[in-house]
Amino acid sequence: MPEEIFIRGGVQNGSHGIQNHSDIIGNGERTRTKDSFRGDGEPYLASFPRTKTQVSTEKTFDYDMDEEIRLEDLRQSLCQPKTLRTTAQIYEAACSSLNIIPIHGFLKRLPTGTVSLQHQKLGPEEIKPLAISLVRDRQVGTLDVSFNSMGSEGIIYIAEAMRVNNTILELNLSATNLERSGLFALAEALKINKSLRTLKLESNSLNSKQTDVIVDIIDNTPQLRQLYLGHNNFGNDSGKQLARAISTNKNLQLLDLKWNHLRRESAVAISKALEENTCLKQLDISWNGWGKEGCLALAKSLPHNTTLIDLNLCSNRIDMFSLGFLLHGLVNNSSVKTIDLSSNPMTTEGAKAVLEAVRRADNTSIIEIHLQDIPVDKEFVEKVDALYRKKFVRVIHGVELNSTIKLEVREHDPNDLNRFDPVLILFEYMRLDNLRVIDFFQFLDTSNRDRLTKSDFREGCVSLSLPLTEHHLDCVIERLDVKKDGVVDLEEFMTVQREISRQVTQRTTRARSKGKEDEGLISLRKNLRDIVEKRNQSHKEKARRMSTSKWKTSLPKLKILATISGNDANEANMGDTFDATKRRKSLATVDTLPLLDAPKKNRSNKRRASSFAALPPDTNINITLNNNNISQRLRLLARKENILDEIPAGMEIIT
Numbered sequence: 287m288p289e290e291i292f293i294r295g296g297v298q299n300g301s302h303g304i305q306n307h308s309d310i311i312g313n314g315e316r317t318r319t320k321d322s323f324r325g326d327g328e329p330y331l332a333s334f335p336r337t338k339t340q341v342s343t344e345k346t347f348d349y350d351m352d353e354e355i356r357l358e359d360l361r362q363s364l365c366q367p368k369t370l371r372t373t374a375q376i377y378e379a380a381c382s383s384l385n386i387i388p389i390h391g392f393l394k395r396l397p398t399g400t401v402s403l404q405h406q407k408l409g410p411e412e413i414k415p416l417a418i419s420l421v422r423d424r425q426v427g428t429l430d431v432s433f434n435s436m437g438s439e440g441i442i443y444i445a446e447a448m449r450v451n452n453t454i455l456e457l458n459l460s461a462t463n464l465e466r467s468g469l470f471a472l473a474e475a476l477k478i479n480k481s482l483r484t485l486k487l488e489s490n491s492l493n494s495k496q497t498d499v500i501v502d503i504i505d506n507t508p509q510l511r512q513l514y515l516g517h518n519n520f521g522n523d524s525g526k527q528l529a530r531a532i533s534t535n536k537n538l539q540l541l542d543l544k545w546n547h548l549r550r551e552s553a554v555a556i557s558k559a560l561e562e563n564t565c566l567k568q569l570d571i572s573w574n575g576w577g578k579e580g581c582l583a584l585a586k587s588l589p590h591n592t593t594l595i596d597l598n599l600c601s602n603r604i605d606m607f608s609l610g611f612l613l614h615g616l617v618n619n620s621s622v623k624t625i626d627l628s629s630n631p632m633t634t635e636g637a638k639a640v641l642e643a644v645r646r647a648d649n650t651s652i653i654e655i656h657l658q659d660i661p662v663d664k665e666f667v668e669k670v671d672a673l674y675r676k677k678f679v680r681v682i683h684g685v686e687l688n689s690t691i692k693l694e695v696r697e698h699d700p701n702d703l704n705r706f707d708p709v710l711i712l713f714e715y716m717r718l719d720n721l722r723v724i725d726f727f728q729f730l731d732t733s734n735r736d737r738l739t740k741s742d743f744r745e746g747c748v749s750l751s752l753p754l755t756e757h758h759l760d761c762v763i764e765r766l767d768v769k770k771d772g773v774v775d776l777e778e779f780m781t782v783q784r785e786i787s788r789q790v791t792q793r794t795t796r797a798r799s800k801g802k803e804d805e806g807l808i809s810l811r812k813n814l815r816d817i818v819e820k821r822n823q824s825h826k827e828k829a830r831r832m833s834t835s836k837w838k839t840s841l842p843k844l845k846i847l848a849t850i851s852g853n854d855a856n857e858a859n860m861g862d863t864f865d866a867t868k869r870r871k872s873l874a875t876v877d878t879l880p881l882l883d884a885p886k887k888n889r890s891n892k893r894r895a896s897s898f899a900a901l902p903p904d905t906n907i908n909i910t911l912n913n914n915n916i917s918q919r920l921r922l923l924a925r926k927e928n929i930l931d932e933i934p935a936g937m938e939i940i941t
Contacts, residue, residue: 373423380415392416400428410439417443421450432460432486441468445475452481460488460514469499476507484512488542492518497527504531504538512540516570525552532566533559540568544598553580560594561587572600572626581612588615588622597622600656601629606636613640617647626656634661637683641669644679657683664688706810708758709765713786714807715752715814727779737773738766751821 374393381388389412395401406412413436420426431444441464448454459472464487476482485503492500497520504513520528525548532541548556553576560566576584581604588594604612609632616622627640637657644652662683670681703711716726730738730746740763747754754762766774766782790807797804 373419373425376422377415377419380418384411384415386412386415389416396425399425400430401426402428402430403434404430405433406431408434408436408440410436410443412436413440413443417447420447420454423451424453426454428456428458429454430456430458432458432462432488434461435463437463438465438468438471442471445471448472448475448479448482452479455481456484456486457482458486459490460486461490464490464492466496466499469496473499473503473506476503476510479507480509482507482509484514485510486514487518488514489517492520494521494524497524501527501531504528504535508537510537513538514540514542515546516542516544518546520546520548520552522547522549522552526555529555529559532556533562535563536565538566541566542570544570544572544574546574549575549577550579553577554583556580557583557587559587560584561590563591564593566594568596569594570598572598572602574602576602576604576608578608578611581608581615585611585615589618591619592621594619594621596624598626599630600626604630604632606632606639609636609639613643616652617643617650620649620651623651624654624656625652628656628658628660630660632660634663634666636660637662638666638669641666641673641681645669645673645676653679655679655681657681659684661687703753703810703813704755706806708754708761709782710786710790711752711754711758711810711814712762713783714790714810715750715818716783718811718814719750719818723780723783724776727776737775738779739773751817751824753817 374396377392378388380386389403389406389408391403391406392401408416408431413431413434416431420429429444431440434440436444441459441462444457444459445468448457469487469492476485485507487500492515500515503510520543525546528543529552532538543556548571553571553574556571557576557580560569576599580602599612604627609627609630616625630636632640637660640655640657644650644655660683662685664686666683667686670683673679673681716723721729727738730742732742732745740759743754743759743762746752747759763774766778768778768781769775793804793807
């Protein structure tokens with residue numbers, strides 16, 4: 287018995303199914319079902335003359351002798367069936383059976399082997415005869431039915447045809463309203479199909495609900511080489527599932543994941559999967575959000591990947607800071623030949639850094655770099671020419687900007703607080719400075735009105751050395767002013783403080799559950815600690831300067847007298863009662879340098895002198911001031927003689 291062609295319908299009872307080619311005959315011209323095959327297995331349609339004669343299938347025939355058709359002609363018409371040999375014939379017969387107008391474009395393109403039916407407004411009814419004709423087709427290699435609202439029912443017809451068809455190499459089902467039931471039928475059919483190499487499922491709004499079926503297609507379709515999944519809604523959770531499939535896959539050579547909301551954790555997971563993947567040659571992850579986290583993961587995985595040739599990172603939020611990580615991975619990779627970094631906020635200096643990194647790298651195989659939509663200057667163009675002369679690297683970039691303004695590179699400032707929530711900055715500063723909420727509120731409330739205005743916050747931030755801008759202060763007022771009356775009272779202040787504290791706790795708990803710390807909070811607290819430390823140091827220095835200025839005085843001029851009684855006299859007590867016979871000699875009238883850090887209350891206008899050695903006027907004298915355990919070496923300036931040098935021990939004066 288020849289093999290029957292069986293197309294499962296879109297409903298469970300099979301009412302849409304086609305049992306064999308004999309079912310596609312309409313207008314009463316129906317032949318046998320199971321015996322309507324020739325000896326070579328080809329189906330045929332019997333052609334009957336349109337007469338009113340009742341024809342019997344027995345060996346003897348009942349006929350009207352008055353008819354013009356002879357018995358031999360009738361037998362000949364029964365014994366010589368009309369065969370359906372071509373896909374076009376089967377398609378037309380199926381359309382006739384289903385009362386569908388044939389698609390002229392399908393018939394026209396059949397001989398070329400590439401059937402493109404984009405934007406033809408095809409529904410499941412129009413897809414059904416097309417699928418019937420493709421069951422035994424041997425000439426169509428590419429089938430494109432994208433941008434047609436065929437839904438899951440139409441996809442099921444295509445899937446059932448793919449179970450038998452082994453000539454279609456490329457199937458485009460993009461924007462066909464693909465749902466889970468249709469995707470599941472397609473996945474099951476591809477497990478049987480042996481020919482399909484390229485599958486396109488773009489713009490079908492696929493999300494996390496269909497990700498497991500996509501993973502099933504990746505894992506269980508060994509003949510598949512190219513998979514296009516762009517312009518869908520996979521997101522974070524789906525990205526992690528796809529990453530696991532990528533890491534273990536052994537057949538895919540091209541994977542397109544552009545425009546799929548892949549950011550942070552999903553970007554990191556897919557980047558890490560490249561370290562274990564051993565077959566992927568082209569990866570398109572453009573128009574996602576790789577950013578710093580994804581570039582850091584690529585920096586670690588790319589040096590270990592030896593198969594990837596083409597990497598598309600267009601429009602992935604790669605700035606100067608993220609670019610540094612990415613370049614570290616690229617220059618240590620030996621397989622990547624084409625890299626696309628277009629439409630990223632890396633500035634002209636970032637584009638120059640890419641060229642310089644490739645120029646210096648010894649292990650890289652890059653031969654083409656895409657840097658469109660990035661401003662470039664004359665220096666960049668010169669670097670492009672130099673790179674081509676040295677390594678034959680082709681750089682595709684935008685138009686050169688002729689400007690007299692020199693662009694300055696703004697280096698990344700790790701202490702920049704603009705990336706943090708200003709309200710979070712305010713309360714974290716309060717916590718690190720060991721202030722209570724009420725104390726902090728009273729510190730800001732300098733006018734003692736029990737409510738804070740923008741001016742109070744501005745003056746408080748200046749006093750605390752907090753670098754908050756006017757925009758930050760506007761955000762603070764908007765967030766703290768719960769009652770929307772233009773001012774912030776203590777109740778509002780405490781309410782928002784509790785909310786911020788709860789958010790910080792949740793962030794910390796969430797990070798620790800993943801076995802790591804919240805890098806944002808750590809960075810913020812480090813910056814705030816530095817600000818508090820600098821503020822305290824500045825206040826101490828200011829207090830010391832004020833103390834010095836307050837207590838800085840000039841000692842009065844001292845007239846130092848030496849009493850000599852005769853040539854033998856060695857010692858005398860200043861202030862003693864001198865005999866008339868004793869001779870007094872004025873040694874010098876001196877000035878003393880200002881006495882630093884001398885408390886005023888301990889200075890006395892009374893001068894008391896102790897014993898000293900009576901010396902000639904030009905003798906160096908050491909004066910040590912002892913007052914409240916303060917010892918200060920003074921330098922004496924002589925009015926009468928030359929300036930005295932540093933004085934050795936000799937005389938002690940207590941004031």
